[in-house]
Amino acid sequence: MALVTLKQIAEKLGISITTVSKALKEYPDVSKKTRKLVRETASMLNYKPNSFAVNLRTKESKIIGLIIPVIVHHFFSSVIKGIVAQAEKKGYLVIILQSNESYELEKKQIDLLLSKRVDGILISLANETADFKHLNQVISQETPLVMFDKIAKIVKCSKVIIDDRKAAYKATQHLIDIGCKRIAHFRGPLLPQNSIDRFLGYKKALIDNNLEYDPSLVYICECGEMSFEEGKKNASQLLKDHKDIDGIFINTDLVAIGAMTELIKQGVKIPEDISVVGFSNWFMASIISPSLTTINQPGLEMGKNSFKLLYKEIKERKKKKTINYKELVLETELVIRDSTKN
Amino acid sequence: MALVTLKQIAEKLGISITTVSKALKEYPDVSKKTRKLVRETASMLNYKPNSFAVNLRTKESKIIGLIIPVIVHHFFSSVIKGIVAQAEKKGYLVIILQSNESYELEKKQIDLLLSKRVDGILISLANETADFKHLNQVISQETPLVMFDKIAKIVKCSKVIIDDRKAAYKATQHLIDIGCKRIAHFRGPLLPQNSIDRFLGYKKALIDNNLEYDPSLVYICECGEMSFEEGKKNASQLLKDHKDIDGIFINTDLVAIGAMTELIKQGVKIPEDISVVGFSNWFMASIISPSLTTINQPGLEMGKNSFKLLYKEIKERKKKKTINYKELVLETELVIRDSTKN
DNA sequence: CTGAAAGCGCTTACAG
DNA sequence: CTGAAAGCGCTTACAG
Numbered sequence: 192m193a194l195v196t197l198k199q200i201a202e203k204l205g206i207s208i209t210t211v212s213k214a215l216k217e218y219p220d221v222s223k224k225t226r227k228l229v230r231e232t233a234s235m236l237n238y239k240p241n242s243f244a245v246n247l248r249t250k251e252s253k254i255i256g257l258i259i260p261v262i263v264h265h266f267f268s269s270v271i272k273g274i275v276a277q278a279e280k281k282g283y284l285v286i287i288l289q290s291n292e293s294y295e296l297e298k299k300q301i302d303l304l305l306s307k308r309v310d311g312i313l314i315s316l317a318n319e320t321a322d323f324k325h326l327n328q329v330i331s332q333e334t335p336l337v338m339f340d341k342i343a344k345i346v347k348c349s350k351v352i353i354d355d356r357k358a359a360y361k362a363t364q365h366l367i368d369i370g371c372k373r374i375a376h377f378r379g380p381l382l383p384q385n386s387i388d389r390f391l392g393y394k395k396a397l398i399d400n401n402l403e404y405d406p407s408l409v410y411i412c413e414c415g416e417m418s419f420e421e422g423k424k425n426a427s428q429l430l431k432d433h434k435d436i437d438g439i440f441i442n443t444d445l446v447a448i449g450a451m452t453e454l455i456k457q458g459v460k461i462p463e464d465i466s467v468v469g470f471s472n473w474f475m476a477s478i479i480s481p482s483l484t485t486i487n488q489p490g491l492e493m494g495k496n497s498f499k500l501l502y503k504e505i506k507e508r509k510k511k512k513t514i515n516y517k518e519l520v521l522e523t524e525l526v527i528r529d530s531t532k533n
Numbered sequence: 534m535a536l537v538t539l540k541q542i543a544e545k546l547g548i549s550i551t552t553v554s555k556a557l558k559e560y561p562d563v564s565k566k567t568r569k570l571v572r573e574t575a576s577m578l579n580y581k582p583n584s585f586a587v588n589l590r591t592k593e594s595k596i597i598g599l600i601i602p603v604i605v606h607h608f609f610s611s612v613i614k615g616i617v618a619q620a621e622k623k624g625y626l627v628i629i630l631q632s633n634e635s636y637e638l639e640k641k642q643i644d645l646l647l648s649k650r651v652d653g654i655l656i657s658l659a660n661e662t663a664d665f666k667h668l669n670q671v672i673s674q675e676t677p678l679v680m681f682d683k684i685a686k687i688v689k690c691s692k693v694i695i696d697d698r699k700a701a702y703k704a705t706q707h708l709i710d711i712g713c714k715r716i717a718h719f720r721g722p723l724l725p726q727n728s729i730d731r732f733l734g735y736k737k738a739l740i741d742n743n744l745e746y747d748p749s750l751v752y753i754c755e756c757g758e759m760s761f762e763e764g765k766k767n768a769s770q771l772l773k774d775h776k777d778i779d780g781i782f783i784n785t786d787l788v789a790i791g792a793m794t795e796l797i798k799q800g801v802k803i804p805e806d807i808s809v810v811g812f813s814n815w816f817m818a819s820i821i822s823p824s825l826t827t828i829n830q831p832g833l834e835m836g837k838n839s840f841k842l843l844y845k846e847i848k849e850r851k852k853k854k855t856i857n858y859k860e861l862v863l864e865t866e867l868v869i870r871d872s873t874k875n
Numbered sequence: 876c877t878g879a880a881a882g883c884g885c886t887t888a889c890a891g
Numbered sequence: 892c893t894g895a896a897a898g899c900g901c902t903t904a905c906a907g
Contacts, residue, residue, distance in 0.1 A: 194674070196884060196885085197884070197885070198884080206893075206894085207893065207894045207895075208884090208885085208894085209886085209887085209893075209894050209895075209896095210892085210893055210894065212885070212886065212887085213886090213887090213893090216886090220892065220893085221892070221893080222892060222893090225892080225893085239647065239648045240648070240884085240885075241589075241650065241883085241884050241885065242648060242649050242650050243585065243588040243589040243592070243594070243650060243883080243884075243885090244589055244883070244884035244885035244886090244899090245884085245885060245886085246585040246588070246589075246885095246899095247583075247585040247586055247588075247589050247883090247884085247885075247898095247899050247900070247901085248884085248885050248886050248887090248898085248899055249885090249886080249899090250585070250899080252585070254596075254628070254649075262610050262613050262614045262617065263607065263610045263611050263614055264610075265605065268604050268605045268606075268610045269605050271604050271629070272604045272605055272631060275604070275629060275630060275631055276631070279630065279645075284628045284630070284645065284649060285628060285629060286596070286626045286627060286628055286629075287613070287617060287627060287628075287629050288617060288621065288626070289614060289617055289618070303621075303626065305581065306581045306582070306584060307584050307595075307596075307626060308583065308584050308585060332536070419816075419820070448820055452820060474761075474817075475816075475817050475820070478761070478790055478794060478817070478821060479820060479821055479822070480821070480822055538899095538900060538901085539900070539901070540900080548877080548878085549877065549878045549879075550878085550900090550901085551877075551878050551879075551880095551902085551903085552876090552877055552878065554900095554901070554902065554903085555877090555902090555903090558902090562876065562877085563876070563877080564876060564877090567876080567877085582900085582901075583899085583900050583901070585899080585900075585901090586883090586899070586900035586901035586902090587900085587901060587902085588883095588901095589882095589883050589884070589885085589899090589900080589901075590882085590883055590900085590901050590902050590903090591883090591901090591902080592883075
């Protein structure tokens with residue numbers, strides 16, 4: 192079944208393609224009678240505009256691209272949900288790609304999206320990404336770009352983030368408040384800005400409370416990916432290295448849960464011997480035992496807001512307005528659970 | 534910065550657009566010298582074909598659509614990952630939409646994807662969906678369609694599924710094998726085919742083992758969405774209704790985990806008093822305590838295979854071949870953990 | 876080996 | 892109020 196075109200409607204009604212096109216778009220310079228007739232015929236024939244032709248004419252695809260490090264991940268899948276829902280409301284569809292924390296893949300995917308002529312790109316950076324040419328290329332060819340969560344401070348574009356430093360400070364302060372004196376930190380990989388900021392928040396809380404900052408208590412993830420296994424490995428190493436630890440602040444819930452699993456296996460009591468705070472408030476954190484104290488990171492909100500900013504830029508770009516980049520900082524909160532009850 | 538077109542390359546080199554186009558596609562009827570020259574100029578000018586124009590000419594978008602009931606969901610996000618990865622390998626991008634288990638939304642989204650002229654559609658049905666006109670419409674306009682996991686048996690198209698009945702039978706048989714005599718079932722909502730099949734597998738296992746099938750032990754989810762809360766609610770009701778239960782087979786891990794949480798809260802010992810088996814093998818199932826026995830449902834594989842089938846259909850459709858619909862049944866396995874140790 | 880021309884299906888400035 | 896025409900940027904059958 193070949194799809195219906197404007198031409199077929201025009202022929203059927205014995206009028207011009209121009210008039211059909213205008214009638215369907217409710218141009219006032221077409222008579223009401225003609226408009227009605229065209230509308231009826233179109234719906235009778237189940238006419239759907241050929242979006243390929245529309246794209247070519249309007250130079251818009253009404254599609255945006257999203258690049259995310261991992262899809263199977265509570266936080267990121269919440270972000271996806273927020274973006275897709277918000278985009279749909281405004282008539283945009285979302286192409287989703289997963290960079291797998293790889294810089295090379297991320298670069299290729301940016302290229303892919305640009306060559307598809309998406310109307311805008313949303314991205315959360317791969318852990319590996321330390322060079323930002325590919326992002327600047329997006330900006331220089333005037334495709335709107337919004338970064339969220341895992342951002343590069345140096346790139347000039349709109350951003351949606353949380354205050355990682357503040358949140359980490361809050362988490363560490365909480366451990367101190369309940370009496371911890373020797374607090375370790377699993378900071379994740381070296382590069383990403385949030386790892387850096389969470390580490391800095393941790394360090395500052397220690398110093399502000401006159402606790403010694405001991406670099407040997409900070410565990411870095413070399414593999415680049417934050418996993419359950421990583422948590423187990425670090426916890427096991429920590430127990431070997433340091434007998435006197437009474438608190439751990441961990442970069443991500445999944446890693447924290449891995450760490451707790453290992454600690455419990457080795458006979459450590461949580462929170463009696465060691466208190467643990469995670470980060471992100473994955474659903475899991477509330478149902479394991481002991482339940483995990485963590486920082487709530489609003490994924491859905493982040494997704495919605497990222498799309499909103501992108502949408503604004505798309506509109507502004509269309510009107511040839513100059514764009515003022517915005518940096519939106521979303522609120523986080525400490526969710527206290529059993530892993531830190533004192 | 535305006536984007537480079539074939540015309541600009543042609544003008545720069547003083548040759549025709551036709552030749553440039555052919556040279557870039559490595560047509561053998563263009564001299565090697567010209568091909569090289571064009572290639573170099575194109576890459577110098579950073580030429581990227583305008584995909585809008587290409588789409589219009591070739592009538593292909595190289596984009597497929599994916600409709601899924603929920604995104605924030607361990608099983609489905611694994612499926613997404615599999616699809617996106619496989620599609621990328623073949624040069625396809627994936628638009629993802631979430632139906633929220635709503636029939637109306639699902640219908641709208643099908644329309645949206647069709648009007649975007651995607652090259653094919655992958656779908657896992659909403660729980661609400663009981664009418665399949667929208668799917669038949671896809672098929673009748675010759676857009677390849679593959680259903681996975683939550684399918685409609687009656688719709689004629691390719692499918693990727695597991696044998697829900699067999700898996701549920703295995704799960705129930707396991708409960709019987711460890712000595713359970715009164716086994717309840719949380720079957721989820723009424724409509725979806727997998728709920729029906731899992732229920733039938735449960736029932737058959739009971740009957741084959743000469744255990745009484747008691748309909749009052751089957752709990753249906755009215756709200757339509759399978760949630761943690763649903764599990765708690767059903768478990769609480771179950772404890773009120775029946776004192777003699779010693780096993781529960783639950784439709785989905787998330788619900789099973791909710792149920793276990795409630796059971797434990799009410800002082801029930803798992804597995805000593807009641808053994809529990811879930812379904813799907815969410816990551817969570819392995820880390821809660823007691824860890825949850827469940828059926829492993831291969832999400833990543835399902836995603837990959839769904840795309841592969843769709844891809845095959847897209848190719849066949851292009852060659853005007855008749856399409857033989859396939860039904861691929863993936864293997865599942867019982868993963869025995871602490872919630873059923875006897 | 877090269878290129879003029881038609882056409883994919885729309886939109887819109889312009890003429891009448 | 893209606894329509895002829897140009898054009899978006901490609902691809903490809905055809906002529907030379």
